[in-house]
Amino acid sequence: MTTFVDRVVLHMQAGDGGHGCASIHREKFKPFGGPDGGNGGHGGSVSLVVDAQVTTLLDFHFRPHLKADNGKGGAGSNRDGANGRDLVIKVPNGTVVQSLDGEVLADLVGVGTTFEAARGGRGGRGNASLANARRKAPGFAELGEPGDKLDVVLELKSVADVGLVGFPSAGKSSLISVISAAKPKIADYPFTTLVPNLGVVRVDNHTFTVADVPGLIPGAATGKGLGLEFLRHVERCAVLVHVVDTATLEPGRDPLADIDAIESELTQYGGLADRPRLVALNKVDVPDGKDLADIVRPDLEARGFRVFDVSSATREGLRELTFAMAQLVDESRRAAPPAEPTRIVIRPKAVDDAGFTIEAEEDGSYTVRGSRPERWVKQTNFDNDEAVGYLADRLARLGVEEKLAKAGAQAGDLVRIGEREFDWQPTLYAGVDFVPGNRGTDLRLEDKSTRPRAADRLEARKARRRRPEDEVEGAPETSADDLDDPDDD
Template sequence: MTTFVDRVELHIAAGNGGHGCASVHREKFKPLGGPDGGNGGRGGDVILVVDQDVTTLLDYHHHPHRKATNGQPGAGDNREGKNGKDLILPVPDGTVVMDGNGEVLADMVGQGTRFIAGQGGRGGLGNAALASARRKAPGFALLGEPGEARDIVLELKTVADVALVGYPSAGKSSLISVLSAAKPKIADYPFTTLVPNLGVVTAGATVYTIADVPGLIPGASQGKGLGLEFLRHVERCEVLVHVLDTATLESHRDPVSDLDVIEEELAQYGGLDDRPRVVVLNKVDIPDGKDLADMIRPDLEARGYRVFEVSAVARQGLKELSYALADIVATARAAKPVQEATRIVIRPKAVDDAGFTVTKEADGLFRVRGEKPERWVRQTDFNNDEAVGYLADRLNRLGVEDALLKAGARAMDGVAIGSEDDAVVFDWEPSMSAGAEMLGRRGEDHRFEAPRPAAQRRRDREAERDEAQSEFDGFSPF
């Protein structure tokens, strides 16, 4: 059974916003007390949070579909709908979030780091919020906006200070078991380690983490064996430790050639040239291993490597190795620049940015794309003529009609607002603005108008009487 997963594809969906409510307040002696429809609640977000207690993506491998709760619709008496609950997804430290195209969205390092992977939909406005001096009794409300749905890829890169690399059965798991409290599986056959093991080492005042990577073989960077699958786990390490087997039973292998092969695979993988290297000659407790170590050590030191002879089984040379690694890690940490406060980058829009675009496609269809027009369309109830007229007013105020005219659109040309998947298509009328004005005073009810002052009513009656009298004086029966 799989117990370790370091790469998954996750299908997430944020919560939908609740619909707004269209309601009119009614009570005794006040049957039309004005609009009182409440707003819909916001949909819940999908949030990734780094949790130190989580070390694998196994849970998301078994349950890849995750959805936040929806917002509740509004109600009468100005009652707003309840917001949807955010969905918190814990991920291991070192998780990289990518979209379906491989573009990195977030690199999550550090306890508590948060990333909103899916934004919840906005709640629709109720008719009370849509009321204005010109539209005193709207007979419609806005729909809730759908939550963001997307496919993301989570990839785990182990956060460790030291990485042990080498051929299968070189003794990496044995070494990490004696340097730390980790208890990896150890056996006398290749590829015993199927997942990276992580341990914590204390050397003097320095505490660092050490990881062993499943055995590398020639061609690992191209996908042979398990190397390519786990090479990403060495990317964040401060120092690479080559564990070389000085007592291998394979006649075609020797420690120096093993080192050259592993270095070639690391070079093919890329991005690790600047990491300091340390060479560990393991299994020197075996007489042949000790002789071979003494023979090749001068050659390795001539190449610039720091060489340590150890035996994980006999626990020889471990103290010197652990303290040397602690010095390298401490030096690397001190060389890192002090982390500055989070910088917020503000990219203002261009002065000529209208907030939308109009393009004419090959089939003659005019397509309107933009955050506001597409959101307004999603929030419109097209079964309500008044809501459609309100949408027309908003689009006209934004300048969509003028842009269509400049793009060459004519009466009855097809216009689509949105992407090809969920666009709203209609036949355009150039007189949209005039039509909107003719339909204007939508939602107004003269019963809600403020009474005119007595003097104004008297002047209006006198003007009506004078008009009637002038028509009578000009009337002749002959």
Template structure:
């Protein structure tokens, strides 16, 4: 027997981006033809797409851990790595995606509606893409960015026009079976349906869907029984029908008490007060049932309910009930405004928005938070001095160094960006004075070798310029530096 699953927790891992390639073109009579390292491919993302052929989340129940393919690495000869294919997850109409904390991330209604749950990592640029007029042959490439790793809760809320509510064994499943082609489990003994049933009903030229809510008993809205698990399936309905058993032999049960108990649970769940109600007094084919229906009908009509006597066994009164459902559904559809096509809203970045923030945590570490600096750090190979120097120049151009100084950071203060932590040492002879050296090295970061005449000359030039501008950074000794955020470097481009 098929299992109905309407709530799962998915553990998603998007694909990582491929690493860029460091390569130099070498041909006969052309031993140094320039950089030709290709870019890494982007990692595959994970997309949730509404498919009309899917009606349950059963597949994800048995396979909750999902991973998209990684991007391929770049290669020499300007060959880019292959892009990882997006992983498409087909979900039923009415699926809601939530964070583990309960925040709604997406409400997927409508065939083809798509939501990117996990974004694939960017591929790293090869040294050919990093070349510029001043850095003609980069000796480094960017690493691929890791893909998103996220847990999401996926819930199914049935998209139905009419919701049937009632006590167990009131006849909801029987009602759906006789007014539609649905074939739920039905028996001549009391039992509780364990899964919601959905049926399509035709009334003249009108077609609508009907769903029942099993296990609805007093206390269901607070977690008693199975009712809370299935109440979400009537959130999208436009009409509610109380199916009442007029022939029950349980003590303390009568139609008025049943409806009061059900209304109390619906009110406790919330959000259903505006739905129009119908009352179906079922099992009137039994003499005692018809007598009780005649007794309670005036009281129910006095409360404003439309009341219909029905029998799922003899099909008495079903036509009138179905057409009443159809009338209310049509009224709701006409009263619901037609949504306009989705418009793309462009929100330009504010002129004073730097794209990052700097704060100091409880341990005194200065934390830089922002999409660009965090991505740049993740894509940097810290075993390569030239790559580290390039990162420093990009951060300085973005304004990170100035922001750290404004936040009160002193030389040697710990700074964390993404998962990397550094000792901040502002440099005084970098940026505009960048001079290419051996591939994979940066003289501004080389503390192991002695100072070269070129470095001394650059340091003095930068120090004089800084002092002339009245910047206290000129008081720092050129020798005291590690990697640091630095000034701009010519025409290197940022993404």
């Protein structure tokens, strides 16, 4: 038997971006042909889309962990990695996406409505894309950015125009079965209906949907019975119909008391006071039910309700009731504000917006917050000194070094960027006096006392280029590693 599930928790993971490749083109008679490492592919994203064929969240109850494909890594010969495939999750119409703390992220109403829940990580750039006039042969590549991780709660709220509310066994399922093509379970015991049933009703040129909301009893709004689980399904209804059993044999039950109890639960749930109400006095085909309906009708009309005597068995009064439903639904639709066209709002950044902020913590450390510096840190391979130097240059150009100094940071202070912590060293001279070293190294990261001056390094490079016949006794021999050094070209 199919189980109805209208609330699930999903754990979504977007794909990670592929790593870039650090590669040098080599061929016969051309040992150094320049960098040719390709870029990594982007990770796949996770999106939710409304599908008319999906009516329950049952699949996610058994499979709550969803992950998109990772991007592939780049390769030599300028070969870029493939992008990861996006994961598209089909959900029912009326699904509400919430964070674990109850914040509404998206309300998916209408077939085709899409919400990107988790974005895939960017692929890292290969060393061919990182080459520039100063760094002609990078010995590093960017790492792929991790994809977003998100835990959300999916809640299904039925999208219906009319909601049938009432006590168990009041005849709601029978009523919806005769005014529409829905075939709900019908039996002579309470709580027969365990899931909301939807039916489409056609009256002349009017078409609307009717929902049978089960499980409403006194205390439903506080968790008693099944009502708390299904009260959410009446939120979107434009019209509410009280279905009252006039032939019940239960002691203490009468139509007025039943309506008062249901109205109390709707009031406690909240947000439904403005919905127009109709009253369907059901089971008037039973003689006692007809007599009771005649007795209570004046009292209900005095309260402002429109009252209809109906019978699902003989179909008495159903035509008048469905026409009244169609009239109220049509009025609600006309009163609804027209749908506004989709607009793209462009909000340019302020002139003085640096794209990051620096916060001084109580423990004397500093935290740098911003999408760009945090992403750069994630994409940096900290096992490669040249990659670390490149990160320092980017942060310096962004203005992080300058703002840290203005915030009062001193050499050796702890600085956090994303999930990384650093001992800030302003003596790194990021972006200043840059002289390329061997691939994968950065001379600025060496100890300052032993770091050769730029002029000394230039003389050393000239010495390595001298022809063999110009060498003098005692001069250092040129090794094969020196000849292949890409920074010498």
